[in-house]
Amino acid sequence: MGGETKAFTLAQVSEHNTSKDCWLVIEGKVYDVTKFLEDHPGGDEVLLSSTGKDATDDFEDVGHSSTAKAMMDEFYVGDIDTATIPTKNKYTPPKQPHYNQDKTPDFIIKLLQFLVPLLILGIAVGIRFYTKSQ
Structure with missing residues (x-):
């Protein structure tokens, strides 16, 4: 990861959504996983389905090993502009009459x-x- 990191918008990352050009956003970082698609144990479809959005939850839900997390450094291309990622709506329970x-x-x-x-x-x-x- 050299000196200056590049920031990408979600729209820019979303353009990279094919098996010949696949980028993912995980924990605010952008990864070009194109070369890893064939080697991914879960198959390339799992990675391709996570393009165009923040894939952090998808990544964490699987429970990747520390080795898998260490491999991510070689695919790092920059950071995501967090202002371009839609915020997740926090669950608000419906209003109920006073108990x-x-x-x-x-x-x-x-x-x-x-x-x-x-x-x-x-x-x-x-x-x-x-x-x-x-």
């Missing part, structure tokens, strides 16, 4: 909805037995 931790009013209403009919039934059965025994 009311004080459930006392709801709990009392549900308890009464269960107990009042039960009490009425108990009174009715009690009156019936009381009047039959008289």
Whole structure:
């Protein structure tokens, strides 16, 4: 990696997307992997499918060895202009109504909805037995 490094836009890197000219962006660096396509253990299609975007996640997901990472130096051609890479949207959960931790009013209403009919039934059965025994 000589003195001055060249900066490429994502559009420039995206132009190199064939088996005869293949560039990748990994961790902000641009690599010309054209000569490595035939030797890549995962096949050339894996590399070709990662052109035109930031391939860092694809690269990391596979879990490359330290030897594979060391090999990258020989394919380095410059850095990516990070302003040209679209930012990833951070997941924002949907807005939900405020959770009311004080459930006392709801709990009392549900308890009464269960107990009042039960009490009425108990009174009715009690009156019936009381009047039959008289």
